[in-house]
Amino acid sequence: MTDTALVIGGTRFIGRHTVEDLLAHGYEVAMLNRGNHENPFADDDRVTHVEGDRTNERDLKAARLSADPDVVIDCVAYHPADVAVATDVFADVDGYVYISSGASYAAEHVPKREGVTPLEPCTPEQAADDDHDTYGNRKAEGDREIFAAAEAGVNAMAVRPCIVYGPYDYTERLDYWIDRVLTHDRVVVPGDGQNLWHRAYVEDVASALRIVAERGEPGTAYNVGDRRALTLQETVETIANTAGTEVTVVPASDDALAAGDLAPDDFVLHREYPHLLDTCALADLGWESMPVDEAMNRTVAEHRESDRDGSEWDPGRDAEERVLGVKDTL
Structure with missing residues (x-):
C-alpha cells in the first residue's frame, strides 16, 4: 500500500523540492495551499491539489479528510498558533513535521545543538507578529508547541534549517x-x-523532512545544514x-x-x-548531505x-x- 503525504505549501522552493523528494520515494502527495503561485505539479497525476488556507482550521480538517495522510510536512507555519492547530488536526498521523529555523536559537554557541543551545523567548505580542525581527521568536515558540504536542501523544517533530539555498530560491x-x-x-x-553563516542545500532539507517524518523521535527538533x-x-x-x-x-x-x-x-x-548548526542527530537517522x-x-x-x-x-x-x-x- 502506498503511503500518502500531505505537504502544506508545496509549490515554491522548499515545498517544491519536498514534493519531488516524496514522489521519488514512492509517496502519493497532496498539497494544501491557496493556489496563489504556479503549480509545477499540475500535470502530475501523483499529486493532488487541495485549495485552502493553512491558517483556517476548517481548511486543514478538509485536507485531512480529503488526503487521509500518513505524514504531514508543514512548510508554511509562521506563527505558533498555526502549529498548535495543525498538531491537533493531524494528531493521529504517523508523522507531523514542522519546518522551524536555526533562527530559533537564542545563544551564539558554536555549534548550536538541539536540546542544549537555548531557544528564543516569545511573548504573546511576538507570537502574533509578522515582523522579520520576531521570526526567530515565533519559530522557537512553534518548537515548544511541537514539544507540548508530543507530550500529549502526537507524533510531532521539528526540522531546523539554517539559510537554505538551491534551485528555485525566490529569496535570491x-x-x-x-x-x-x-x-x-x-x-x-x-x-x-x-x-x-551555515547554509543548507534545499534537496537536503527536503530529504531531512521526509526522513524525520519516517524515523524521527516525537518531540525532537533536528538541525539541518551542509555537512x-x-x-x-x-x-x-x-x-x-x-x-x-x-x-x-x-x-x-x-x-x-x-x-x-x-x-x-x-x-x-x-x-x-559564526552561525553553525550541529547536524549529528539528523545524520544518526540515516540522513546524508550532498557534497x-x-x-x-x-x-x-x-x-x-x-x-x-x-x-x-x-x-x-x-x-x-x-x-x-x-x-x-x-
Whole structure:
C-alpha cells in the first residue's frame, strides 16, 4: 500500500523540492495551499491539489479528510498558533513535521545543538507578529508547541534549517553572489572573507523532512545544514569553480568599505558571529548531505536558466568600484 503525504505549501522552493523528494520515494502527495503561485505539479497525476488556507482550521480538517495522510510536512507555519492547530488536526498521523529555523536559537554557541543551545523567548505580542525581527521568536515558540504536542501523544517533530539555498530560491540571496561571479572578475567580500553563516542545500532539507517524518523521535527538533560549511570567501570561490570562471576575491575592511559608503551588513549572507548548526542527530537517522560542490553545481545551473540576479541585495557596483580603487592603492 502506498503511503500518502500531505505537504502544506508545496509549490515554491522548499515545498517544491519536498514534493519531488516524496514522489521519488514512492509517496502519493497532496498539497494544501491557496493556489496563489504556479503549480509545477499540475500535470502530475501523483499529486493532488487541495485549495485552502493553512491558517483556517476548517481548511486543514478538509485536507485531512480529503488526503487521509500518513505524514504531514508543514512548510508554511509562521506563527505558533498555526502549529498548535495543525498538531491537533493531524494528531493521529504517523508523522507531523514542522519546518522551524536555526533562527530559533537564542545563544551564539558554536555549534548550536538541539536540546542544549537555548531557544528564543516569545511573548504573546511576538507570537502574533509578522515582523522579520520576531521570526526567530515565533519559530522557537512553534518548537515548544511541537514539544507540548508530543507530550500529549502526537507524533510531532521539528526540522531546523539554517539559510537554505538551491534551485528555485525566490529569496535570491545566493543568486546575488552567483551573479557577481558570472558578471565580474573581482568580487568584494566584507571583512577578511572568513565569516561563516551555515547554509543548507534545499534537496537536503527536503530529504531531512521526509526522513524525520519516517524515523524521527516525537518531540525532537533536528538541525539541518551542509555537512561542510563554507565561509563567504569559500562560497564565492566554489561558485567560480562550478561556473568554470576565474574570479579574484577582494576582502575589504570596514575602512575600505567606507570608501564606497558601505558597511559589512550591506552584503547579503554576511554575519559577524559564526552561525553553525550541529547536524549529528539528523545524520544518526540515516540522513546524508550532498557534497557542496555538487549542490553548488545544481544551484548555478538552475540560476543560469532563471531570470533571478539577486539585484534586490545589490549594494551597488559603483560603490564597490570605489572600494576596489582604495584597495588598489594600498
